[in-house]
Amino acid sequence: MENKISFTLNGKARSVTTDPQRSLLEVLREDLHLTGTKFGCGEGQCRACTVLVNGESTASCITSIGDVDKQEVTTIEGLADGDKLHPVQAAFLAEGAFQCGYCTAGMVMGVVGALKENPKASETEVMAKMQKHICRCCSYVKYSKAINRALAQPGKGHA
């Protein structure tokens, strides 16, 4: 059964006509060709698939496309302002925080989500949320440095 689902994606109105039970992740990647959001586990355990739904960090692999009808979705592709990286992206790049980089988009979105929720969040508060994210290269030390760098940057919470 197919439904028309309309939502705001990276600031623009989009609609898809599809089975509303398909995951947001699958529709983003396969129908809308936004492949920056990654599949890691399919059960919300690794958060490689993190996007923002109404500004809140969300595992897109366990969110159905039907659930984002009339909602606002931001993916990693929607963060940078033209050539200007979002401050969290810039911090991750400056630290060379990642190794294979497959978890990076999810990590960036996780930090942006935490800061959108509370722009004055402390390092401890942000790190508590980042506990949901897995980096199998175990680049956690450099990610922590990058997150700290991001916390010190202006404009870090916008998305």
Added chain:
Amino acid sequence: MKTSLPPGGIPQPDYEELNYDELVERVDYDFGLSRRSFVKVLGAGLLIAVSLPALAQESGRRGGSAGARNLAARIHLGKDGTITVLAGKVEGGQGARAELTQAAAEELGLPASSVQMVLADTSLVPDDGGTYGSGTTPRTMPSVRRGAAAARNLLIEFACTQWKVERDAVEMREGKIVHAASQRSMTYADLANSDNAAKLFEQSVPSDVELVAVKAWKVLGTPVLRPNARDIVTGAHQYPSDIARPGMLYGKTLRAPAFGAKLVSIDLAPAKMLKDVVVVQDDQFVGVAAPNSSMAEDALAKISGTTKWTTTPQPSSRELFDFLKQNAEGGVPANPFAGEFAGAKVVHQTYLVPYIQHAPLETRAAVAEWNDGKLTVWTGSQNPFAIRSELVRAFHLSDERVRIVIPDFGAGFGGKHTGECALEAARLAQAAGKPVSLRWTREEEFTWAYFRPAAVIEAEASLDAGGKIATWHFINLNSGPSAVETPYSVGKKNCRYVPSKPALRHGSYRALAATANNFAREVFMDELAAAAGTDPLAFRLAHLENPRLQAVLEKVAKEFDWTGRVKKKDSNLGVGLACGTEKGSFVAAAVEVEIDRQQKSFKVRRVCQAFECGKILNPANLLSQVQGGIIMGLGAALREEVQFEDGKILNASFRKYPVPRFNDVPELDVHLMDRPDLASAGAGETPIIVIAPAMANAVFHATGASVRALPVRLMGA
């Protein structure tokens, strides 16, 4: 460890190269279709355009890695000034792209940003062998440097000939050859546009070309960032699972309910009735492809209930270690020194290491596309040319008809040597007549990828009256020969690897058997030190002659304040040491654990590691590899263990198989010891080998109960 100087001046570490390909059993698909059938299935199509000189590899070589046939196969100078370097290695997060770019840029006299690096496209690059065994640094780096240095010399010779000046009248400056006296300069583009450029690049890469000396390095030795780093943070980089082709379908593979199960029958009709769904059965392989993944899943669900299977008895993780001992080839060898024990102190222990999974964050993924009987597969793998061979064999093609492209992918850790997913995607694409993307689920990756081998290690040693090791008997069952030899000076030794019957399909892993063998040996060293009544540091140093291993051990002891901490009278704290050498690099670690006796648990508070791999090529990348190796090692030591029964994996998810997360990271104190006087060795593997034993020794120190099995569990608290 000696180093020898071959022609070309780059000292080579003196160790045996393991053939990692031998360690894993490849999936035996055979999709033999005649070429006529391909044409029938596919119709006419376009070839993928190849923009660079093809025939990069020596022809007729199978299995080996021939390297670059000539200069053109290694370096392409564009007439527009672009410089492209080609290498058969892959980038899976370990840093090959940055370091190979640095290697080429250094010799070409250019900044790293001026060099494009094409990796692991079998139709374009030389076969530099698989990316494993820490081989990129000691073997591919020198090969790329020689090629780049030869290109630089060609430019110099060309300029001198054109200008009719002596070679010492010109110099390289910012990627140009400059004749200061006449204020003339020339670039690689000028060489590329010259009449005989193509002919010049047909020559083979000279082995004796002079390389830039370490002290003159401008690009190597610096913390160059991964060249495509920006695309990683923007999400623009396309991993294998992100590749999209026109008309592409999404695939799913039917999996057996258990290892060893054989498909007897299946009714494909329920899936074949679905619109736009392609269903394939080819002997034991059954798969579907559909316009999206949900449709493919639905189609697979409709037929998976109609299957009948035969099963065979399979071992379980509960009986794993007995199983490995019972199936040891030729039995478990006896200690040949048993007759010499009279009066000596003898210690005999058994160490157990379970199966673990690599669990790379990007599961196996492949996109396959057929055109005119030619097959192109984009996939994440450490072994592009071996995977091409798998496809060539399964589809009865020639090498020239299969192209493997490895986009920078989501990690491997030794777990992506094989081509299962590429084979399955190719078979689906063949049936569909359209490109097919196949991405394994996490459960598939945890179940149908291969595992790090489990081990039973028997260690027995006798001490002489002076507390020195007189005899040493060390037997690894099942997991492999890496680091089975001891780096310590012992009286007489018998170190052996004895294969067993694997209880699960196993293969390579980061440092492979060096993880199990270092765990057993270094825990055993602490047990021997205790038997000798000696401090673990002093006991090790008394048996060490290798100056590089001594140096890392002494560095860690100093930085960790071993002597101060080991005497601390806090009964809830324990400290442990371990050291080892593998793949030509040297490592030592000290770990502090805190025991919670009420909870019967412990926490790793601090890890101090000293690591030395010769001359450091990229300190930022090296630090990432060392930190990552330490934390990955903590995961294997603390929790990771594959549980299985009746041919099924019982913990095939991140929920049931917890890997390290942010809050597992202890205070890390890493010391990278640069040795500009020594050849660079690989560093992706060795940092992991000391973590489990150092942690186990710290628990032993705190509780008085030895830890002889992984993951580390508290017994004596």
